[in-house]
Structures are given as C-alpha cells and as structure tokens.
Amino acid sequence: MHKIIGYFLHNRLITALVLILIIIGGLSTVPFNWHSGLIPRNPVAVDAIPDIGDNQQIIATDWMGRSPKDIQEQVTYPLTTALLGIPGVKTIRSSSMFGMSFIYIIFNDDVDFYWSRSRILEKLNSLPAGLLPEGVKPTLGPDATALGQIYWYTLEGRNPKTGKPAGGWDPQELRTIQDYYVRYQLSSAEGVSEVASVGGYVKEYQVDLNPEAMRAYGLNLVQVMLAVKNSNIDVGAGTMEVNRAEYLIRGLGYVKKLKDLEEATITDRHGVAVRVKDVAKVSFGPGDRRGGLDKEGQEAVGGVVVARNGSNPMEVINNVKAKIAEMQGGMPEKTLKDGSTSRVTVVPFYDRTRLIKETIGTLESSLMHEILICIIVVLILVLNLRASFVIATMLPLAVLTTFIVMKLLGIEANIVALSGIAIAIGVMVDVGVVFMENVVRHLSTAPHARGKQLEALILNAVHEVSGAVMTGMGTTIISFLPVFAMQAQEGKMFHPLAFTKTFALLSALLLGILILPTLAYWIFSLRIPKRWALKVFKKRVPRTFKIMHWTVSTNMLIIAIVVLLATYELSSVWLPLGPQNGTLLNLLFVIVTVGAILSILWLLVLKYEQILRWCLNHRWKFMSIPILTLIAGGMIWTKTGSEFMPTLDEGAFLLMPTSMPHSGVEENIQNCKILDQRIKAIPEVESVVGKWGRVESALDPAPIQMYEITINYKPEYQLDDDGKRIRDKNGDYIRLWRDEIKNEDDIWKEIVKAANLPGLTGSPKLQPIATRQVMLSTGMKAPMGLKIYGPDLASIEQAGLQMEKALKAIPDINSSSVYYDRAEGAPYIEIHLDREKLGRYGIQVGTVQSVIETAIGGMAEGSTVEGRERFPIRVRYARELRDDPDVLNGILVPTADGTQIPLGELATFHFVKGATMIQSENTFLTGYVTFDKVGNKAEVDVVHAAQKHIDELVAHGKIKLSKGVTYKFTGTYEQQIHAAERLQVVIPIALILIFLVLFFQFKSVTASMIHFSGVFVAFAGGFILIWLYGQDWFLNFNIAGVNMRTLFGMGQINLSVAVWVGFIALFGVATDDGVLMGTYIHQVFLKRQPHSPLEIREAVVEAGMKRVRPAAMTTATTLIALLPVLSSTGKGSDIMVPMSIPTFGGMLIQTMTMFVVPVFQCWWRESALKREQKKKN
Template identity: 25%
Template structure:
C-alpha cells in the first residue's frame, strides 16, 4: 500500500473511521445476545399420543411406521425414538448447517401421510431447541383449585403468551385437566337392558351440529343449522340410549354425570405448593432471547394486572435474562480490564499517551468491522464470541507500525512524514504476513462441526474480521493519526524503562549467542520435560458452563404409582428447600400433557435455584450443597439420581438421546438380553474412581394386565370383539369418546366404570359382556385376563433397539475415567452375536472433536509453513520460525498443570491461537534480521544481536499485549468464565515462554544455523 497516498487523504480516512464506528455500534445493538452459544443440534420430533396403548403396541404400530416413513428424508444425521405407555417420540437429528424451516417441512410432510391406529394423534415439536426454555412460571392463587388454574393456563394464559412474537409454544406442566365423566355400573346397564356400545354411540351421536344449507325467504336467504352440541351436565343426562317397550332409557338412568379430571401422568410442585401449575415459555429458534423476554414479561404484567381475575397471578421463578445479565457482566469486566492492561502496556513501552491512544483506537474500530459482519451473517454475540477476544492480538499490527515509526522519530534522521512512510513501509510486508498467519491459525475453527464448532466458530468469525480490519487500519488509520498527533520537529525519546531493558538484553544475548550448544540443549531439555509432564494432563470435552442452578433428576423404581411418587417428592422437596443456598425449589413428576418429555411418574426432576452469593452464609456454595444432597439421597432406598444444570441437562439429552452427561448404549434385538448386559456393564462402571450418578434406564418390569381376546370363544358366544375393546378402552381406561365445547375451551367426555368395578384384577375379570342372544357372560369366558411383565420403555436408534446406562464423572478428568471403564467393560463383559456397545455423550463428543483437531492442526501448520516460505523465500527461515511452535506450547502445558485444568477443546483452541502469535513474533524478528544482514556486512552474529535488540520492544509488546489482554479471562472464576478460562490460560502461560524463547533461544538457533552455513569447508 502506498503510504504517501494515505497521508494525502488522511481527512477522508478519519471520516471513514467515524462512519465505521457508527455502523459498528448500530450493528452491535441489533445483535442477538446469548448467555451461552446455542449448542443444541437441529432436531425435529414427531410426537404421537395414543392413550391407553401399551409400550409394545406403541413401538409396533406407531414408532416403527413413523421411523420408516422418515427414513428417506435428506440431511439427517441420526434417528432416535422412545416408545412408552401411550406415547411415541421419534427424534430426527439433522446435520450441521441444515435449515430449520426446511427440516420441519420435510418431517411434517412425511407424518401427514402416515396411517396411524384409530385414536392416535401425531404432531411435531415446537420450533425451538434444547436451550429455548427461557422463562418458567407458576400460576398462583389464594382460592382457585388446581383444575381451575390448569384451565386458566391452558386457555387464557397460553393464548396470550402464544401471540407474543418469538414464542413458538408454551409447555404446561401439572394441574388437573377438567373432564366430564359418565360413571356407570354394570348392574345399571343390565337392569335397563342396554349395552356399553349403545351408550357410547348414543352420546357420540348426540354431540354434533349439522348444516342444512341455505333457505331462501323472500329476498333474503337463511343459513340452516342443526344445533345439537352438549351444553351442560343436564344435556348429557337426557341423552336417550335406547327405547325399551316404549320407555326411553337415558344416560341419567344408567349412570351419574360428574366433572372430574383426566388420567394424570404428571404433577408439578413449587415451594410449599404440592399441586401447582407451571408454564414454560419457549424461544423460537434464531430469535433474540433478551428481546423476546422483554415482550413476554410485558405480557405477563398485562395478564396479572388486567386480564386475569383478582387472586390469580403468574409468578416467574426462572428467567433466562438473569443468566444473560450475569454472563454479559462477566464479559464486560474481562473486556474492560483487558483493554486497561493493553493501554498500560502501550504507554509503558511507547512512553507516549498519544501514541498509545492511537494504537488503542484500533480496538473499537476493528471490533466495529466484526460487529457489522456478525450482523450481516447473523452470528450471535455471546460470552465466547465476545469474551474470548484477545485485544492484544488485534492491536499487534498497529503496535508494529507505531513502534517502528516511533523508532525512526527517536533516531531523528528523517522528517515526520518521511518517518511515517519509511516506518510503515519497512514493516508492511512482515506485518501483513504475520497477521495472516494468525488468521490462518484460527481457520480450523471454521471447519469444526458439532458442539465445538457451534461454540467456537463465532469466536473465529469475530477474531478473523477484527484481524483483517486491523491490517487495513494499521496501514491507513494509524499513519493518518500519527500525522495529526505529532508535530514536525517534536522530540521523541524511548522510555527509560525500555533503554534499561535493552542495556540488559543486548549483552545477555551476545553471551548466549557465543554458547549455542548450552542454550539449545537447555531449551530441548525443557521441551522434553514438558512433553513428559503433558502425559499427566487429564482430558475433557468442554468445561461445564456455570448456570447458577442445579437440575437434580431422581429416578424411582419404574413400578411406583403417582401417589407414592408425590409423597416421596414432598419429602425430598422439603429437604432441598431448607438448604442455606436455596431460594426456590420446583419439582416435575412424570410428564407434561403435550408428551414432549417421554417419561413416567417414577421420574422426578428438581429445579434448585440459588440465592444471591451475598445472601448465602459463610461456607455455603454449590459444591457443598451437592455433597449434602448426595448424602441425603443415598439414604433413600431404590433411588437413582443425577446432578446437572437446567440448560446442560436439556443439551445433553438432545446430543445423545439419554438423560445424562455420558452413557453406554448396548444395541441388540432382545430386551431381556439387553437388560442382562446392562447390569453387567454397570457393575464395571461402579468399580471406576470418579464415575458417579450411574444408573440403568430400565426397560423391563412394567406390570401389565393383558386382556387377550379369544376369537374362537367370541364366535361361540356371539360376542363382538369391538365390544370387548370398548370395555377395555372406555370403561376401564377412561378414554374420551367425544369433546364438550365451552366457548373457546374444549374438555373431554369419557365413560368410566364405577371405581369399585375396576379397582382390582378380579373385578375386571368378572365384568359381563353382552352376547348376540341378549345374554351376558363374564369377561373370562371370552378372554384371558392375566398380569404379566412388559416393557416400560423401548429405546431405538437408527432402527435398532438399545438400552442406556447413564453416568457422570466428578473429581477426575473425563478421558482417563472413561478409558478405565472401557478397559473393564472390554475385559469383563461378553456381548452375544448381534449385540454392540457404544459410548455416547460428552465423551463421544470429545473424541470426535479430538479427531478433527488431529487432522486440522497439521493441515493448518502446513498452510502456515507455506505462508512462511512465501514470506521468506526459503525453507530455512520458515523452519526456524516454525520451531517457535513447540517451544510456545511449553508455557501453555505447564500453566494447565499448575492450575489443575484439563486439556479440553477450549484449551486446544487456545494452543492454536498461541501458535499463531508465536510464529508472528518469529516473523517480526527474523524478517528484520534478514533486512539488516542484506544491508550490513558485519559478522552474522553481530547482525543477529543488533537485529534482535532493535526488535526487542515490538516482540515484547506484541507478546505482552496478547497475554495480558486475556489475563482477566484467565484468572476469572465468575459465572460465564468457564469456557474461556482454559483458552486464556494457555495463551497467557504460552506467551511467557514464547517471549523468552523468541528473544533468547530463537536468535541463538538462527545464529548457529547461519554461522554453520558461512563456515568455510576444510580442503
């Protein structure tokens, strides 16, 4: 770039900089803000509810046909499904980059054409993801019953919140669903000589409206309607079932019509309320959580003040905005202190506030370029894309230009504009190449897929555009500003601090250059020591992102009923609620009405929400709380439990299909064999130190009362099979036969036997069935009624059944714990033919990411090597600079060991950044040494010492800025700092050794190589 032209157009450049600032700020204000990246994969669920159907029926008649129908759609990564009593959920997980709208359309198009059994209804999940539950609230009242509150939630509150822009759905949990019920006794039907089927048919046919077309009346036409919908209990009682001997038999003659509640498969508890109603507001995929929450909370306020009756209120107890605010405050603090440290370093080394200010001004301008492009390409802003920005790296190019211009001004050999042109031009090529190398070091992040790609791609995007902008700004804005802030003839002196350092460094380097073997052997020894020490590093996928809550999943024996589960939940909730750290406790028992969480009443999920840290007593905290709760839960017989966090729990399930951080999946056709193998595997897991929260997702043992119809006997007695099915479905099961409309509300109408006639197996066996000749026979005469064990769940993945064993790892790194577990399982568990085992969850994600890094990192280093060859024109100099990479890793590895951090994907990304910075420093040094050697005919050692001395200041500055810019993130333990801390630690620690080795070892190595090249060969 022609710097003279830049100086001629300096006013235009300043105006463009102001315009860039305005555009960047405007774009930033429009960016969707997230606490954490939306790491959940794109999934679409086909949810089918078939009330009363057994697990085996669901798998055979619903799940498998749905799976087969969906198998042909494009862009799918994996199919998973779970079948259980009355419910099938088939989850389609799409590949990264697939369009959400297209994916939903593909799934919806297939399920619309699938033929399902009568009574089964299918739909797809809302357009949200596993991180989309942004607000949880409880509907409270001083007087209303759970049934009344449930009706308000389902029809009043739901309708209002569903119309809020950005809300695709509201999930309801708890409360009693209002249902009209006709309670009959077999004796009453027999006494009036009517059948159950006659009753069902009469009620169904008496609850319709019909259209009679149009009736011309004079010059008008009337719409003809036959209004016959049921309006009241009296209407239901008056329905005529049959006419016997001229006497009508009405519903009220054979049974009682009451208002009851539908079969409950879940309950919700909150604080002291053991039967509460909860609503969960979902965020539409791609929407701005903060903006949607503002609109939702405004609507909640309107509902509480204007729309809901006095005494009924909505109380939000979980608000994602709290987490957003906490994490963004963490980002703000790390950014503020990072910029402050950058400014201090700039002033110390440049000795001039104006010069430091010009370099620092590159930071907001470069970020504005990133913000503008993030807005254009819809990249969200979160604690990774913003919190892991290294301001020191962004200003490196500007530092190189400013330092070289300042050096020319300090030497006073040229005028101001000549110093600017000369100082910028001298470093232009090296600066462009070195910054390009750093951008190349970030390029693997763009190629990553899965969770790690979702998390770190935004960071690479932000840094990539910021670095590109920094090159342009360093060659335009910085020279233009220098021409404004400095005056011709103004005196400039290097800071005394720099002169003192140089006075120490130059003779020290001269001393080391004369002793290359000792220096290089020491460096190699340190490298070998570090490599050996690195074997002690544990491995994990990603640090757990702190959410300031606990999500505790308690699993009881699968055979428990709702009453027992609720009684135990009352005890556990009371224990949790009385802990000093806890502000609120909520409990979800079983599953919600919409079927989006396929589980049973044996499953309890506790949301434990914390007080502010200042409100907790001394010695209290999350780790201490978990230890106390573990100790308490261990006293409860037959209870399995898992500790997680709210978002983390949802994401783990979305990634692996299992409610746990990690899982072992055993695939095979026979459920009994799978169960036996799972018990062998869990025995091995329990032997491994660090593995906790282990448990089997039991699939067998569901007590089932089978009414096996004998068609031969039915034919003998003249019994219609459909009459037996109606008895099972309606009278015993209570399935709705029609719906009652009340304005905008819809409630089911069911026919049920009196509880005394269906509360025991014997009472069901003795039920009478009508025959063709008008007589009645016991149910046992036409069917075999017996209790047997069946499956609770049937899990499937890619068309194969599997059983899952969940586990977590605490007090030890994930990689070594699972490695030990895999070895034990391999040695002690023998799988039959046709059965396979997979390790899933965070461990599987870690292995996938590590494989990608093993492939991408060498390719990246190769690309950097090619850039270096292009920059230097020879392999020698490129290789010397590349040797900075292993030496840079020394500091990163040692600081991980010292701080007790494991090697995670976050730390791996830190090493990539570190390698780029280390190579940049090498380029700065070697480029200048080569420039001196071409124009100076002194001894090569003297040239190297002189060149290194002149480049000491920019090398120190770039290294310190890169390290100290991330120091606040490296030492922070605030909420939101977990993911960026390993990355920052690696860079901070790595820059210590990189600086020392670049300034001390690299010149010695280069001098040793160049000296050997110039040494005369003996004859």
C-alpha cells in the first residue's frame, strides 16, 4: 500500500491525467440534464424505477364470436397443457374471454427472454394436428411486457398555428389514420416493440343481406358469400414481350368503392344477372367493438407505445417523440367550414418522461444538497481551509467516477440506483476526512515543510490510517454484497443500488488513496507571500484580529466567510421551511439544525475524556445503557409491521372499476364517459382518459366490463421542463392544489367520491407502473388479493362471494375495495338444434351452424386493398333482422333442394347465464377476490388478519367450500414473504462478512467481537427512530408555520425490503468508528506495553482522545449528509426516506461505540493481564 500511494504521489503528472479523465468522463456521462456545450454528452440511461417485472411471454389466439366456455375448452386448455413441458417455466396463467384466449407463460428469471420466445415458437410450430379447431392459429405476443406501456396518446384535430383543439374528424377517420399511418411510423422508432390502437371505429364494407330478396331469387348465404369473395381479387398473368420490351400483366379486380361490391354478380336468372345490390344493402359501417377510449367525456382514438424488453424507456420515448415531430408536418389535415385548418395531432395523455424527470430531479437535488452540506460540515470540523478544499474536491470526483462505471456496465440511473449514491455520500466523505485529519495533524509538527519533506509527511500520514480506512470501507462494501444474493423482484429492485453504492464507496476509497495525496501536496505547497496578505488584510480586517496569530486569524476568517456563503447557497436551494418563509429564515433553520448536531458531537469531543474515565470506572452502570437500548430495539422490531415495498408516487392514478357482467357496449361507453367527466371536474386533476375493454394488443386481456381510467393530477407546485419548481414574481413557489388538499391521498379520496356510480365496483388505490407490476406477477389488478381454485366456476363463485362478504367485515380492510371478480353472470342466448327436425329436412348440423355464425355474427370475406389501407368486407343479415332475439327465428336455413327453412323450425332458444371470463393457473380454474388496506396499515399484518379470519370461518363452517375448492392469499404479500425468507439468509451473511473483515484486521476473535458490538447498538438505534417516526408526539411542533413531522415526512414506517436494505447499509458503517478507535488503541498498546490496570486505562484514554475527533467528524458527516434526503418530498422520496431512516437512527445511537469499544478493550486487556500475572505467580 505504501508503494502504491507513493507511486501516484511521486508521479503527479499521471495523477493529473487520471484526474482530468475522471472530470471529462464524469461530466459526459452524468445522467442529469447538464448541457455545458463544451463536453460531448453520452449520459447514463435513466428511468424512474428498475424493471422488476416477471420474465413473461404471452400467447394470444383469436376465435372471434366464440364464448369464453368454447375458448377455454377448445383453445386455452389444450394449448396450456401442451406448453407445460417447456423448460424453465415457473407458472402458466390464462384468460378465456369472448373471442380471445390469452396464455401467460412466466419463466424463471435466469431464462433468457429471447431464448424463451424461440422455445415457444418451436412448440407452437409442432402442435399435433387436431389439437385446436380448424383455422385457429395462436400467435406469440410482442417482445415486451405490460410494464413497457410507456407512452399513451390520442389523435385529435388541432389548429396547426395555435395548437388548440379544432375538431372536424370523426372517430372512423381518426382510427384509419391511427391504424395505417401513425402506428406504422411510431413502430419504426428504435426500441419500440408494438404500437397498439384503441378507440374509434374500424371501417368495414358491410353487406347487409335481405333474406326475403334472397328467397325470391332462390339464393342462399353460401352463394352470396362466394360471390362477394370472388368479386375482390387481383391476379397476375406473368409477362408478355412486345417489341423487345417486357410487359407485366395484371388482372385488376380489388374492390375500391361501394359500387364495386354492389355490382358484383351472384348468378343469373333467365339471362338477367342477379347482383349483390339486389339482395343486400352495401355500405360503410363500424366493425364490432371490444374496447374504446374516452377523453374527458368525448369519444377518442389513440394508441399505446410499448417499449421492447430490455430497452431504456427514456430513450424509447425520446425516439418516439422525435418520430412524432418528424411526421407531424405530413399528418392529414382538412379545411373546416369556418375556413380554419384542422390537422391530426398526436397528443400524449400518459408519458413516463415526467415521472422520470421528476424522480431524477429529486435525486439530483438531494445529491447536490448532500455534497454542499458535507462541504460545510467539513469546513467547520476540520477548521483548515486547504484540507477542507481537498476533502470537498474528492466528493464530486467520486460521484463522477461512479457515473462513469455505471455507463460502462450499462446500469440505469433510476430512483433506486441513485439512492445508493445518496446514502453513501456521508460515508464517502469520511474517507477524505480521516485521511486529511491525519495529514493536518502530521503537518502541524512541521508547518513549513516543502518538497520531499512535505511528500514524506503526506505519504506517512495517509499510509498510517489507510489500514483502518480500508477496513472500515471494506466492512461497508462487503456488508452490501449479500444484496446481490437477493432474488425475484426484490433482487431486481435493489441490485442497482448495491452496484452504485459499491462503486461509489470504491471510487471514494481509490481516489482517497491515489488522488488525495497529490491534491494535498499541491494545495499545501501553495504559498502566498506574507507581505501581500498583510497588505490586503490591514485594509479589510478589523483591528481586533491583530491580537491573534496571523495564520489562525486569516484561516478562521476565510472559513467563516466560505461557510456562511455555502450555507446561504444551500438554504436558497434546499429551502426546508419552504419558499414562503424566505431565504433568511431557511438560512437560520439550516444553521440551527446543522449546528445542533455539530454542537452535540463537539461537546462529546470536549467532554470525551471525562465521560470515558467515568465509563471505565463504572463499567456495569455504563453497559446498562447499551443493553437497555438493545432490548428496546428488539421489542420495537417484533411489533413493527411489514410490507414488500413503499409505494412510489408516480404522479398519476389508475382507476379500475368493473361493471356488472351483463353490461353491454353502450352501457360501458356511457359509464366511462360519466366517470371521466366527474373526475375531470376535480381541480387538482390535470387530465382524464378512460378506456373500457381492451386495446388491440395481446398485452391487454380486458373484457368490455373493465375500465382503466388514467388520471394525471397536477404536481403540488408548478414545475419546469426539468421537473424543478417555478417561482412567482415574489420568489414563492406556485402551488397548484387547494389548501385543503395536503397530499396525494386527499386527491384519491376526491376521485373515489366522484367515481361512485351505481352498478360499478370500487377500485383499490392504483398507479400505472405499480399496477402493471402487480398484474404481471399475480394476474390480479390489485396489490392484495385472494386466489380461489376449484373444479368448476360455480364452486369458485360460491366460495368467492362468501369470502367477499367476510373480508368486508375486517376493520383493516377498505370494504369498498373488496370485490370478487365474477366469472359468471353474462347473459347467453343458446340455440339448441333439434336433430330430429334437421334429419326430417335433410339439413346437416354444420349447415345450420354456418348460417347462424354468418347471419348473426357476420363473416369476413376478405379485405379490400386500397394502397396502405385494408378494410374487411363483412357479410351478414341486416341489423334489424339480427339485433332482437324475437327475429332470430326468421333466419333462413337452406336445404339440399334449395328450400329455405326458418331457424325457429329447427331449433329452440334459451336464455341462460354463463361465463364472462374464465381464468386459470397451471390448468386449474381460478377466481380472484381483490381488496385494499386502510390507510398506512402494514400489508403483511392486514393479510395475516384476513387469513386468520377466513380460516376460522372455514373451520367453523360459516364459509362452506365445495369439494376441491382451495384458496390462498396472494399479491405483494407473497413477494414480501419471499423477500423475508431471503433476508433471513442475506442479513446473517452480511453480519458474518463484516465479522470476517474485522477478524482479518485485528487477528483476534475477541477484538473482532468488541468492534462488532457496534452493529447491534446501531441496529437498535435504527428501530428506535422507526418507532419515533410513528409517534404523533415526536417533533410535533411548528417552526415558521411548518410542522417538523411534515417536513421530515414522518408517519408510520413499515418494515419493507427498502428498510432492510437501509439496515444492511447501516451494518457496514456501524463498525467504522469502533475500528478507527480500536486500531489506534492497538497501536498505543504496542507502543506503551502497559503492565497494570491503571496503565491500561491510561493507554485506552490516550488512544480514545487521539481518535475521538475523526470519529465524531465521520459520524457528523454521515448524519448531516442525510438531512436533505430525510426532508425530500419529490418523486422518489417514498423509497429514499425509508432507506435512510435506519442509517440516521443507527448512527445517532452508534456514537455510543466511542465508549463501548474502549470499555470492552479495557475489560479484555485487564482480564488478559490478570491471566498472565496468575501464570507468572
């Protein structure tokens, strides 16, 4: 180590080059919106949160017109059983709905995404003949998951000059533009997997048959259908050479207009052609709809852009926006009656960009505030301007180095990854503090050292404490390695944090060893001629400074000025008390808050010797304090609730109610319209777009009774394009919410009130990304729920309705959110054929079924080819002859001799109830009961209470389950259970690794255990602060009208994976002060070789006195650096704050180790001395 430090210190040109490369590379890759123009930008990719979705593939199969029961039995079930044998499959879920089958294959996380797709394609291509109905062909969905739905938009007619809505386009026109122009253009953007359409009307050529006219001409359905099909065909007849020129021969016969179809010949009667127009009405019309879009009460047309799996959402969105800007000038436009122009415009209503920018903006602000506050603290604690400059320089350099490594390894900058840097800042600065504190101490022995002497002093000073620093950083880094062992969603969530925190700490350590000595040499080599300085200060410094030594007075004055300026700048950008209180009040608050922490620690340093001697003389009394702390922490731990993950505020809600199973298209359109209008009337709501049914994509298996309403609410304060708050002319932030609206929960309550419509279910509080994640991992549309498995739908429904009622009675569950997702209840008209009558007329079953399918449902007989556009040609009975159950009897069925028999003569009609959607998991039929918790209740506690209640009711027979029916609770609860099981392994591993690092440093089990004790004390401190956060009385007072609990986001904190990760981070730094002190105690003992208890105590006191100041400094920087994080309120703070609380609370209590370690050391060494003396005697 001595040689490495010496090499870079002696070869300062190499060090300078490395330094320049770090600065240029860091500024080039920094993920924030910094555009200096001097350095080319190649930033780290950014996103809001890591992609924690399951490794899923989707198989979609169309069999239009078929009931869910037919789809389940003839498509979904056979396909599912055939796919079960694919290697690496974890679960197969399926949904069978009207005309569609969706099969979701969830693979293990270690299976490559595209390898799994190739295995599925192999399986689909080798399906045995007869497994599926004729003509049914399953297709593999897009290479993406629902989490990839990053950009939703509507197409609207807008004035190209003003940008204001102009209208003038009907839903059919907009849908055609979307399907055949916009969709293809956006699909070509890099990183886009799919662009799916929704809303509007799909244009069709509709041939509406008149059965009476057909009977008059002696025609049947088959003849008309064949004529329509044969009227729409082009052919090629090769080539012909004329005068040595080759001519291509084409026979043109595609339908181009309605008249082409009308004039199509079916047959002739007595030499007169019978044409389609003679037996049918040909017109344009809308196709059948299974989904639609509504924007604030108006019918809308739009689409959704899906990012390819593994692509960066922000980059894809930017590519899409670039493509939109490119094609906007060529979008269709028309002149309206008033002479104005209306151009079709892409208008986004869900764009993940804002969330990403706000989240990254929150982290950027927190990091900047942390760095600035650390510089202030270092200036105050070190009291040496030159040393402070070196330490302050190392911090941004380490952050820039981390960004370079992130770019090289392809790690995204998201809320979790950047949180790793945020929680490491305090520890990173400790490296420079410890090194420079020792350098300053060594230089105090030779204040006029120059050249080689200065080099030697710096080299020896850095090398002297390098072992302790490396051990301290080693425990911090190694303690985080078990986070890499996390699996499933918790692993995907926190692996980026583990990477970035490790990179940040390694960067700080390496820069401290390689760069810091050279920087220190340069800074301490600078000398300002004394006569120049005296001339300046005689003019500007009051006489009172003349009584002080020149160097001290100047140094202190400059430090005071720099600290004041830095604190002022911090106050003006941090503004913890809000802009309404002005910069001065915020400045005072920052000074008092930081000063309070520093004063306590400084008082500890001043009184350290006195307190330590008391502790050494009253060991048992003193040890009762950490013992009671441990007991208190343990008791709080056992009573703290658990959840999987804190909820990230996405800035948008997703309202997902469901209508009754019997509701039809018109009913759902009307409900969606009313909901949108009511919600848009809420002042805090920015935009509302509702979707009923499904998007034309395999990623959206929604029946028409399901709504998905995207609600974008306004940010609390007006923001600029980079997600930063805007001030008014008075310097105050512009607040956009009403005074009575305090947080997002208040907005949700307003939405719930507005969405209370008869015939609609309630909806849990949902957000777009979180909902997609839950649906991807559980198949449910809520984070908490109950899965019911059974042999048939009736048994499942019986159990589900009973459990729905039981769950509503549980106090911790929001009763309005409890809903059994009814599989049955859809009204069916079943046509039962009378085979005896069919035989009497000589009609086959297939003939009747074909007539039913075509006359009522309609049969697509090809599509027209009109340039890029393709429109289906549908043949069926006229609407008035098929839209009423009473007229279905009159549908004519042809016999072999051409006679037409009414359907009513051949069949009977029955009105029954059947399935709306049939869901299954691993071929077992499944039903869902979804629910939500009340307030901030812990998810695990709520589920445990619900499970206990349901189990008791089942055991006592109050809930009667049919034979074969089973149930289990699911949702994020399952993920929390999995994470807890993993943490039971991960956390002990982290503790063992920390202990091993300590053992390798001290080569003694006893010494290692002494220093390891800091972990337990800090652990208890973390839980004590978590408990205090949940107490209404704690910090419940106002300063300048700002409540301190609100400022620091205090409330109930549940034990989530984020909190446990915070504890793992705490374990790594909890031993640092003890290691620093223990290392020097060991050095003092080797030097002094004490031979009596008194000498041992004096040696311990001497060592403690030498190391209490750097120990207090590192604690101060760690604590104060977290203040901006703890008080952050922007997007992303929901995850940052819970991770930071254990570290802050633990480090507060951990100062106790400054006394615990010396007391244990003294105890241990006195015992060893007694044993040696006994052996001698």
